[in-house]
Amino acid sequence: MRNKLFWVFLLIVVLLPVLPLPVRVPEYWITLLNYIGLYAIVAVGLVLLTGIGGMTSFGQAAFVGLGAYTTGFLSTRYGVSPWLALFVGIAITALAALVLGAITMRLSGHFLPLGTIAWGLSLFFLFGNLEFLGKYDGINSIPALEVFNWRFDTGRQMFYLIWVVVIGSVLSVQNLLDSRPGRAIRALRGGGVMAEAMGVNTAWMRVVIFVYAAILAAISGFLFAHLQRAVNPTPFGLEHGIQFLFMAVVGGAGHVWGAVLGAGIVTLLQDWLQSFLPRIIGQNGNFEMVVFGILMVLLLQYARDGVWPYLQKLFPKRRGVTAPEKAEALVQRAKPSAGEPLLQVNAARKEFGGLVAVNDVSFEVNAGEIIGLIGPNGAGKSTTFNLVTGVLHVTRGEIMFRGERIEKLASREIVKRGIGRTFQHVRLMPTMTVLENVAIGAHLRGHTGVWRSVARLNKAEEERLMFEAARQIERVGLGAHMYDEAGSLALGQQRILEIARALASDPTLLLLDEPAAGLRYKEKQALADLLRKLKGEGLSVLLVEHDMDFVMNLTDRLVVMEFGTRIAHGLPHEVQNDPAVLEAYLGGVE
Structure with missing residues (x-):
């Protein structure tokens, strides 16, 4: 039963943009699904960084901005191929994350999230004040992506590209967590003393997952820029950094697929509240943030592991790591002679x-x-x-x-x-x-x-x-x-x-x-x-x-x-x- 539900879910995702009339999915829902996918990519990195590694970051939106502004600037100012701009953006983001991570990841307790807020705000205001990035007007006329003469110039066409990246990011993090460095990352939650006693360089491992989460955010920013065909600083501020963290927590910060679920819940809930609250209350305003905040408090009170553990029962259980019956033995150190x-x-x-x-x-x-x-x-x-x-x-x-x-x-x-x-x-x-x-x-x-x-x-x-x-x-x-x-x-x-x-x-x-x-x-x-x-x-x-x-x-x-x-x-x-x-x-x- 679980396997059937899983394959039905995948089939629906694949067919959504191309269903024929009259069941064709409206363009509005395709747009929402595209944004859910973009947010999910960032949230997957936060699951690795916060849920698994135990390090809270409010600054991931700034890394989304680095990826978006890099491709926007290079493709419009110098006519660079967007795919080349993607790799440049990843390199710039990785370098920035390496420097920031080497400083920030040394902090602990409440100083760590405060540190991420500080550099997140710094990058946000940097985007808005640099003349060559268009200041707060941003960059327009970003070209559409092309792959083998196939142009991704509509939301329906971008849908597949975005969700391929979502699936790829989920699988990449799962592969990482089921490996030698992945076990070291998971051991960070057990305390640095234990991990160090097993030979893990905890300081470097924290920086590594910080960089990896930043790269996923930059890739999301790249896709966002070519979906919107324009960028400005607004989507890369502290508010969005907090929302990304909410998405990871709502879905289940310790579960990779929970990032996708959390992105969907938060995005759809905000959209629904924005549409229906003004009708109920009779006036416009940001009342959805009040209701949303109350719901978040209730969720954190009664479902601290997020929603995914409840939904996970419907999907096939991942096969855990097992030991082979035979394998080549590891090299052993020479034992000293008795009495030495x-x-x-x-x-x-x-x-x-x-x-x-x-x-x-x-x-x-x-x-x-x-x-x-x-x-x-x-x-x-x-x-x-x-x-x-x-x-x-x-x-x-x-x-x-x-x-x-x-x-x-x-x-x-x-x-x-x-x-x-x-x-x-x-x-x-x-x-x-x-x-x-x-x-x-x-x-x-x-x-x-x-x-x-x-x-x-x-x-x-x-x-x-x-x-x-x-x-x-x-x-x-x-x-x-x-x-x-x-x-x-x-x-x-x-x-x-x-x-x-x-x-x-x-x-x-x-x-x-x-x-x-x-x-x-x-x-x-x-x-x-x-x-x-x-x-x-x-x-x-x-x-x-x-x-x-x-x-x-x-x-x-x-x-x-x-x-x-x-x-x-x-x-x-x-x-x-x-x-x-x-x-x-x-x-x-x-």
């Missing part, structure tokens, strides 16, 4: 103002060892973890990994060298499958970029990455949940999933922050067996844990911390009887 010095923390100190969180702590981890880092709450264990993994940088001291100093490196550089980690508070992408979450961990083991992913030229690498992710899932015993959403798992299973994600990075040293928290007795036994197995395969483990039975029966050596200072170091049975440890945990024993 691996991690050395030498007098590491971390100060937060006047607070000393880690006080000149020293310890080492050798290859093939399981080392426990224990201590009461607030002892500085997680801070020490964050120093080793690059989330924090030492105030002084040094951290060596396989003979290289790493205390000043970023998280993504440290994981590249072979240190994987989990988190004290689980950091997963709950709406992504278990398989996709683990594949994020293998980010650095792939190389395909954004443009090859958009064009689906990444099939072979994707198969290898998914095969590796599936292997790690089976390795930790979660094979039965491979295609379940990560958020549907119990807390204990989510912690095991984080271990699988860390293993996908092919680490030499695995850092586990309270991995047994939330696990039942049998699950803890299975986890201990897994860690012993990993140790037998040459993997070293440094873990923070509060379950003393779990730690004492598993670790080779223990490091005990209290108030940021190391108070004991040695074999488990030695530490268990150390007076300083007894004092820290039990208040002393007579």
